[in-house]
Amino acid sequence: MIKMLFIASVLISQTAAAEISSTRQDELLYFLKQDCGSCHGLTLKGGLGPALLPETLAGKPRDYLVTTIMEGRKDTAMPPWKSMLTREEAAWLTQQLQTGIIQQTAFAKGKAK
């Protein structure tokens, strides 16, 4: 079952990734690290904003998280990012965060641009 879920998530990941160029993916990861990192920490362990680690995001519906990124959250410091991101890009970022893929990839190595 876990294996199937894993395969499913890889498939989803590939579908989403297919719509976003690898150059843009690198830009998004850089953005996540440097700009989201201002409040959530470069290592995503939190700051003024909460941690964005797979375990803290576990069980939260992806749509809800995507909407939080795009629309912000009222009465908190989380702004709406829709002027800088498309919904697909926010979905891709959310998926990276939830699956923790970025922890082992370019993001963790501090790859720029």
Add this chain to the structure above:
Amino acid sequence: MMRQLLTLFVILPVLLLWQNSLAEGCPADNNTVRGTGDLGIVIERASGSVQIIETSHNTSLGRVEGLGDLSHASAVYSRDERYAYVFGRDGGLSKIDILNKKLVKRILQSGNSIGGAISQDGRLVAVSNYTPGGVKIFDADSLELVANIPATYGNHLQRSKVIGLVDAPGRKFVFSLWDAGEIWVADLSSPGNPTITKFKDIGKNPYDGLITPDGRYYIAGLFGEDGMALLDLWHLDAGVKRILDHYGKGEQKLPVFKMPHLEGWAIAGNLAFVPAVGRHEVLVIDMLDWSEAGRIKVHGQPVFVMARPDGRHVWVNFAVPDNDTLQVIDSQSLQIIKTLTPGKGVLHMEFEPRGEQVWASVRDEDRLAVFDTETFEQLNTLEAQKPSGIFFTSRAHRTGL
């Protein structure tokens, strides 16, 4: 005569060589004598290192590594300007010997911290923490814990993130509680037994605080509502007063992509300059009566608003997506007199002690840019890994920095 000339020709080069070898062959950790008044550190946020630079010739002297997560970091200096205390995001407090380029001691004092301050007498270093929310105070020599001040509020079970921590005269530290909307004054005259004076309902979500250079007024900027909270430390009994509270009434705020910072106090004459939250404006405050004296339209949402030491100009950088730009405001005409575009990710700037040059971090280009503050020409550029905060030793002798 011929012989004398010959001697000169032989001796002179030898002398010059000897001098050169003296000048070049001096690693910092031997017994070379050097002052530290022209030194500074630059936070390299992604690699957890700081670079040590000097401002007499604008060069890099080396790097100290192993400082943890510096995604948000700041620093203060010992009064002898030899040691830098670096406050990292991961709760790390690092003491660096900038002369010898060595990490003297590093402790992980909390899960998540935001900044710090050093006491008037240089004996105590205070750190403001997000997790668990509060302030911890350490002996500046040993980094041993001296006092722990949990930022409890409400039913005393909740703890608030602490921001805007500054030192104040009389061995005091002043700070604000983001979640609770309070300002606390901690008197460390008796270090192990701090006396806390709390001011409640100062406004929603104070995001940063600063103190005037004379150490009299503490001001917290508010994120959750308009205006700022002002506390006169000479008259604590008068309480906290709201200033600029009419500001922006009925106007739609822009999304705030980066929290502004209140660092130092941009003062020119009786005018003070602060970033407006969620607006492309710098606010001007008349310090004689704390009223609004003007609003200056700027390129983006200001993050740092800093006066050149002589107060004649005010330099401003901006939040993403406008963080490739710096603007300079004339403090008398309140007009923008220069717009510079050093590159993407201009995160911080620091004036040299007397203000003739300013250093800027250009994160996305992995470099520092040094500008002449009269001609606005770029004088130098130095390599740095994802640089953010720049801190010169001259801060050692300024209250609140």
